[in-house]
Amino acid sequence: MLPAQRRLHGLLLSPYTIPVMDTFRITGRRKLSGSITVRGAKNSALPILATSLLTDSPCSFSNIPLLRDIQTQVKILNTLGVETSWKGRSIATKVRDSYNNTAPYELVSQMRAGICVLGPLLAKRGEAIVSLPGGCVIGERPIDLHMRGLRALGAEMHVEHGYVHAKAPKGGLVGAEIYLGGTHGSSVLATENVMSAAVLAKGTTTIECAACEPEVVDVANCLISMGAKITGAGSPLITIRGVKKLRGAQHRVIPDRIEAGTFLLAGAITGSEITVKGCNPSHLLAFLDVVRQMGIEVERGKTSLTVRPGKRPQACDVVTLPYPAFPTDLQAQTMAMQCVSQGTGIITERIYPERFMAAAELKRMGANITVSNGQAVIQGISALSGAEIMASDLRASAALVLAGLAAKGETLIRRIYHIDRGYERIEERLNALGAKIERIPENEL
Numbered sequence: 001m002l003p004a005q006r007r008l009h010g011l012l013l014s015p016y017t018i019p020v021m022d023t024f025r026i027t028g029r030r031k032l033s034g035s036i037t038v039r040g041a042k043n044s045a046l047p048i049l050a051t052s053l054l055t056d057s058p059c060s061f062s063n064i065p066l067l068r069d070i071q072t073q074v075k076i077l078n079t080l081g082v083e084t085s086w087k088g089r090s091i092a093t094k095v096r097d098s099y100n101n102t103a104p105y106e107l108v109s110q111m112r113a114g115i116c117v118l119g120p121l122l123a124k125r126g127e128a129i130v131s132l133p134g135g136c137v138i139g140e141r142p143i144d145l146h147m148r149g150l151r152a153l154g155a156e157m158h159v160e161h162g163y164v165h166a167k168a169p170k171g172g173l174v175g176a177e178i179y180l181g182g183t184h185g186s187s188v189l190a191t192e193n194v195m196s197a198a199v200l201a202k203g204t205t206t207i208e209c210a211a212c213e214p215e216v217v218d219v220a221n222c223l224i225s226m227g228a229k230i231t232g233a234g235s236p237l238i239t240i241r242g243v244k245k246l247r248g249a250q251h252r253v254i255p256d257r258i259e260a261g262t263f264l265l266a267g268a269i270t271g272s273e274i275t276v277k278g279c280n281p282s283h284l285l286a287f288l289d290v291v292r293q294m295g296i297e298v299e300r301g302k303t304s305l306t307v308r309p310g311k312r313p314q315a316c317d318v319v320t321l322p323y324p325a326f327p328t329d330l331q332a333q334t335m336a337m338q339c340v341s342q343g344t345g346i347i348t349e350r351i352y353p354e355r356f357m358a359a360a361e362l363k364r365m366g367a368n369i370t371v372s373n374g375q376a377v378i379q380g381i382s383a384l385s386g387a388e389i390m391a392s393d394l395r396a397s398a399a400l401v402l403a404g405l406a407a408k409g410e411t412l413i414r415r416i417y418h419i420d421r422g423y424e425r426i427e428e429r430l431n432a433l434g435a436k437i438e439r440i441p442e443n444e445l
């Protein structure tokens with residue numbers, strides 16, 4: 001069911017608008033039961049929506065999660081002349097005019113993925129002016145790889161007054177051999193951006209050290225259904241043979257692997273039996289391996305994962321790395337689980353060495369965590385205790401919700417707007433399993 005329309009400060013909000021400063025009040029230690037269905041992947045849906053800029057024909061994208069970041073991406077597309085209409089969780093798009101090639105600061109600064117309009121705009125319209133992106137405060141997030149890849153295709157690029165200015169050569173972009181590796185390995189959005197630009201370039205492009213994440217494969221499959229010639233997506237070498245024109249497409253977004261992992265941990269941390277439905281377990285192998293090492297009992301189906309209560313989980317060591325290794329986007333949630341596990345676990349963050357914002361808040365709940373030099377050492381305790389805490393970024397917020405579900409007493413999580421960027425109505429869906437999470441609007445606190 002879609003969320004009902006709501007009012008905030010007298011304004012009638014669209015069903016997809018979520019007030020920004022809500023608080024969650026969680027009553028902990030309740031057992032969960034039943035099943036929960038995973039929505040479409042946010043990190044696929046965002047770049048996939050941007051591919052609508054590459055064609056003059058109508059497109060239709062389904063399994064789009066109803067999230068604040070998606071709303072922002074739709075607004076960015078609207079300012080770029082793309083007409084959009086919603087039907088349930090599907091969006092139909094059609095480029096109506098191509099006069100404005102500027103993606104403004106007010107929108108792109110709200111999230112990192114705003115940058116993925118850069119490649120499609122440049123390839124189709126020959127010019128793009130895109131604000132430097134924003135996103136979660138999880139450490140420095142440069143865009144040098146995006147710029148390097150697009151420059152290799154012949155674009156002239158510079159940054160001025162906070163905007164990236166990109167111009168294709170006369171006659172359009174030209175295919176090239178591109179090495180896209182950075183100091184931290186591959187980049188998901190840079191791979192998607194360069195791949196989305198190369199589909200309309202003259203000749204062949206190869207991207208070496210491409211990101212292998214399932215979301216990159218999903219974007220490639222969407223482009224292929226528009227007529228693009230791409231091979232190798234999902235491997236570190238992607239080959240793209242440029243075509244003159246793309247047609248419209250219908251594409252269904254893959255399930256969100258990070259949501260699936262988060263829900264599985266909600267079952268594990270509360271010692272409950274729940275089934276996470278509509279997911280793709282083969283996208284979660286490294287995570288499931290860690291879960292197995294922790295002694296958490298999980299039954300794997302073709303499109304589902306069932307977690308069962310068992311002995312107290314055992315701490316284990318985790319290292320985040322690009323796919324297919326353990327995802328950074330499940331690191332904070334796994335840390336919450338480690339807080340109440342037996343023994344000591346070390347989490348090493350190799351993608352965003354500063355992404356440990358959840359630790360300080362978990363410590364308020366009694367957790368024993370020491371963070372230094374991109375590592376967190378977590379000494380398990382028998383139980384967390386509810387406290388007043390603050391959400392700082394999307395995945396840290398999810399970790400705090402998990403901790404609140406497991407903690408003794410009541411937990412108040414302020415600024416939960418971060419979680420609305422990446423999890424659709426998480427409280428309603430967890431409450432349907434038996435959790436008690438109240439959303440308290442800012443003006444009612």
Ligand code: EPU
Pocket residue numbers: 043044046112113136140141142143144145146147182183184185186187188189190211215328329351352394395422
């Ligand atoms: N990097 C560079 N230069 C670049 C781009 C990235 O040095 O030009 C570095 C980053 O600083 C980081 C590493 O490369 O250390 C990986 O960053 P990447 O570019 O892969 O991240 P992203 O594409 O900006 C996506 C997801 C993130 C997720 C990362 C890693 C989207 C919209 N975002 O970001 O998702 O953490 O890949 O898997 O796809 C989230 O959903 O909570 C989230 C942060």
